[in-house]
Amino acid sequence: MRKDQNALPSSSNSSSSNSPSSTRPLPSWPRSSPAGDTHLQFFVRILSYHSLVVQADSSDTVRSIHEKIESITGISIFEQRLIYRGRQLQLEQTLAECKVQNDASLNLVGRMRSTGYPEAWHLINDVVSMIFRMYKTNPPSNRQNPKTLRTKLTNFVSDSLKDPLRDSVKSREKLSGYLQIFNSSSATGALVMLYMSSCKTNKEEAEEAIKSFITSIKNSWKHFCLDTVLIVLEFCRLLNKTAGIDDPLYCFCRRTLGEMAKEESIGIANKDIEKKKCLIGIHDIFPFVNELASKLSRDLMSSTEPTFFPRLSPKDVTDFSTFIEAMKIQIERRVGFGGPIRVPLTEELPLDYADNVIILHGIFTHLLSKLENVLVKIEEHVEWGQKKKEPDTHLLQWYEYLRVLKELNSISKLYYGCEKVFWETMKRRKDVLCYLVVMCAKRKDDNNWILDCKELTNFEVRRCLAMFILPEVKDEYNDLHEMLIDRAHLLEESYEYIVHADLDSLRAGLFMEFKNEEATGPGVLREWFFLVCQAIFNPQNALFVACPNDRRRFYPNPASKVDPLHLKYFSFSGKVIALALMHKVQVGIVLDRVFFLQLAGQTITLEDIKDADPYLYNSCKQILEMDPTTIDQDALGLTFIDEKEELGARKVIELCPDGKNVIVNSKNRRRYIDSLIQHRFVTSISEQVAHFTEGFADIMSSNEIKRSFFRCLNHEDLDCMLHGSENGISVEDWRAHTDYHGFVKTDLQISWFWEIVGNMTKEQKKILLFFWTSIKYLPVEGFSGLASRLYIYKTSEPIDRLPSSHTCFYRLCFPAYTTINDMQERLRIITQEHVGCSFGTW
Structure with missing residues (x-):
């Protein structure tokens, strides 16, 4: 920080200089004059060549000295200020309190005529005089307005901001001038002195006034000026010495200074101004x-x-x-x-x-x-x-x-x-x-530092950080985006609801209901996510291609343009996947590695296409492993082209300029393979990926946040979040996370139930779980990863009734069947695909 006449004095005890720029200690004003000789003679320098000799008692006030000077010189008290050892003497102080010594030299400075802001001196002198009156009145007398001190300081700041053009240079100069006057008036020390008073009322009033004043000057302008910094720094130094580092007011001042330092440093760094000096x-x-x-x-x-x-x-x-x-x-x-x-x-x-x-x-x-x-x-x-x-x-x-x-x-x-x-x-x-x-x-924190060493993290950490980036589903029903979907037109109506929705309402969450069905709530929403994702990724809709070796994995179909609306549907698909992640619904679909890497902004290599196109992968591996001599003899007969069938026609694409005439040899075979992969899995689907990304980013609120989301995750992590557990459903885990209402776990019906479930096929278990909860794919943690435990409720219905469910609350309800065969037959009926996946319960 630069040193000049406005620089903040340090907190040392040096007081040898009378210069305004010298250091000064915290003022310490005793309540009575010191004992001993009370008669003083001192000099008041009016001009550089003229001084007055003044005689007084140490118990006399500074005001009485001003009155003597006025009687001799005719200069009114209001226009005077006395400076001693670099500090202005306040009217209510005695000479003893100011520590004026015999034969001392004081400087008389014209107050009104020496500044462009005489009203500022008037206001701040009123403040300092009030502080001394309060300090001397202990216990304080009854005050009609306990907020007078704060009000006066507020008026001081507001008076500096009366210029209608607040952002003008003149206005900034005026505020700076006011703050310089505050800084040179000893008001900072006086306020700290009052705060350190043994009188609780004085202490509280000083604390309120200081906080209010600092807040008002900090918020007065977008960019801090030196004088603002000096004032806050002076409060910090004085309070540090007198009140200590655990004092609440000191902590407030320190925090304010830290915020100013951070904001100023960031501002200067962003402007990249090398020669600009920091105020702090x-x-x-x-x-x-x-x-x-x-x-x-x-x-x-x-x-x-x-x-x-x-x-x-x-x-x-x-x-x-x-x-x-x-x-x-x-x-x-x-x-x-x-x-x-x-x-x-x-x-x-x-x-x-x-x-x-x-x-x-x-x-x-x-x-x-x-x-x-x-x-x-x-x-x-x-x-x-x-x-x-x-x-x-x-x-x-x-x-x-x-x-x-x-x-x-x-x-x-x-x-x-x-x-x-x-x-x-x-x-x-x-x-x-x-x-x-x-x-x-x-969620509110910047947690990216944890990813600086991503190999240190586990799936739970990466998923946690990714979920922080996704919008948080609102609890208020009125904030949610409502949808009423006809099952017979699931994909088309879902598309209309999502694509034309207000983005803020989508980010708040979804409320779902099927037409002509009473069921509503989270269970129905989970079912909708599962069904609409099955429709989106159905190969018959030509939007996505399933990987040959893993039919759960998909990447965009290069031939999707058969549908004129295909790009809009890709945008819709991006929104749906982001919403499914946001609602923590496992949809049983995963994105292939070539697709994930493009969403994450990463490069695709040969090893990445292993699932998407195993035939091409093996062919490329063979080319790379072939003897160079054989390749150079044009044994492959390849040039830098890619041939594909599109809408029934054969199409040839050159992978480089004049590619049809560039023969693949041992030196360029790696470039040929990279170019082929780039065309097949990047260039040919670039529009589809761009629109999917746009839809996904709409839910995230920006592409930058979308990139942060994928930076948090590995490809396998996204698999777990979208598909869920790869393991079969464990009946023991299921049973351990189930409670009973009306039944107890020792009842015959409960024993029969788990025996029947244990003998079900893998698919029947999935259908039963879906009937019960609208969840077909469990989280990777199994049943412990669900939002709540599961429940079996005993109903009073006749024993010929089928089980029912409340999917929102994870409840399965059935009567007390009299035999295991009756229960097995009822469960067999509801675990049929067409029943268990289209039941409309709630």
Whole structure:
């Protein structure tokens, strides 16, 4: 920060200079004059060549001195201000309180005539005079308006903003002028003095006034000016010395300064202005970084008891994060950051930068070590809790550790070798880190740092981070997009509802009902997702092609243009898949690798087409493995073309300029294969992929967010999210996650039920599960991954009635059948495909 006459004084105790730019201590005004000789003689310099000799008692007020000067010079009290040791003397102070010594020299400065803003001096002097009156009146007298001090400070700021052209240069100069007057009037010290008063009323009033004033000047302009920074920094320094780092008002001021530092650093970094100086420099920021790091360290080391976990203050972590981001930006900008910094330093840096850069490296190492110790304790606690089957009660507290880890990861990128150290530490604690992410990470946070070392994560972590990126389904019915679909026209009507819907309503969620059916709610919605995805990916609709070796896998059909609306249907398909993921519905469909990689913005290689076109894959492998001499003899008879049949006609596409005349040989065979793959699986379906991507991104709100979504996942992860478990349905797992109402688990009917289910075919189990829950494909965790447990309800209906279900609540209902054969026959009926998948229950 530059040093000039407006620069903030440091908090040292030096007071040897009378210059306004010298340092000054926090004012300390006693309530009575000091004992001893009270008679003083001092000099008041009016002009550089003329001084007055004034005699007074140390108990006399500054106002009385002003009155004497007025009687001699004719200068009105309102136009005067007295400066002693770089500080303006306030009217209500006594000479003893100002520590005016015998034979001292005071400077008389014209107040009204020396500034363009006389009204500002008038307002701020009223404020300071009020503060001294309040401080001296202890206990305070009855005040008619307890918010007077705050009101006066608010008026001071609002008066500086009366210019109708608030964004004009003149208006900014006026605000700056007002703040300079505030800064040079000792108002900051006076307010802190009042805050430190032993009188509770004074303390509360000062706190309210300071907070209100800082908030108003911070919010006055989009871009901070130097004087705003100086005022907040002065409050921080004074409160740090007097109130301490745990004081609430100090923490408020520190947080405000951190926000200003972060916003200014980001603004300057984005503008990429090399020569522009920051109002808040590293030397201003670093003391707070060091202070907060020390506090976090103490908290992390606060106990070694096995049942106790150190608590990190969320506000301290937030402040640490804010200052770290500002400091990191400034280091990168100041050093030029051509790469990580080596410690010990191998290049010369300005002294303040060099010292702070080295200390920050030490902070990183120290906090990382302490956090690893905490992760070990958490790991032990989680293992103990899992054995005891007791829920974690520390999750809110553990969230702060993730936030600190994020900041340490950010710091590690500044230093050579530190990023490797960070991730090696995390690899040692991989299991507990993954546990914390899944259990504690929040949707609102930037969690991308975890993906910097993606191999460290597991499926649960990647799925969790991906779901954070998807919109969150709203609970309010009025926000949902409503659909009423005719089963006979499922695909066409679904298309109309989705394509023409308001995007915000789609992102809120869906409410589904089939025509002429009473059923509504989540169960019907799950059924609709399953049915509409079966229709979209039905090869007869020519939108997608199924992989020969795995009929669940699909990629866009290059010949889809047989339908004039095919591109719009691809956009519709993208929306439906994104919505299914958002609603956590497993639809039994998966996207082939060649399709996934394009959605993720990655390159397709030969190994990626193995499922999509096994014949082409094997042919290309053979070409690559052939003897070079054989290929160079034109044994293949290939040129750089691709032939395909399209709408009954043979079409030839050149894979490079004049490709039909470029013979494939041993030197260009790799390029030929890459070009062929590029054409078959990228170029030929580029429009289809683009429209699918557009639809998917509409639900995500942007293409950038869509890319982040796929960056979180591996291809196999998306398979698990869309298709669900690859394992057969476990009857033991099913039974373990089922409760009873009206029945008890020892009833004959319950024993019969599970015996019958155990003897069902794989497909019958799926149909029964679908009848019961509208779920045909379980999550990868099995029944434990469902939103709730399942229920079997006993009904009072006649025993010849079929079972019924409430799919929204995972309820299966049936009467107390008298024989196992009766129950088996009723269950056989509902596990027929045409019954179990089109029942219309709710």
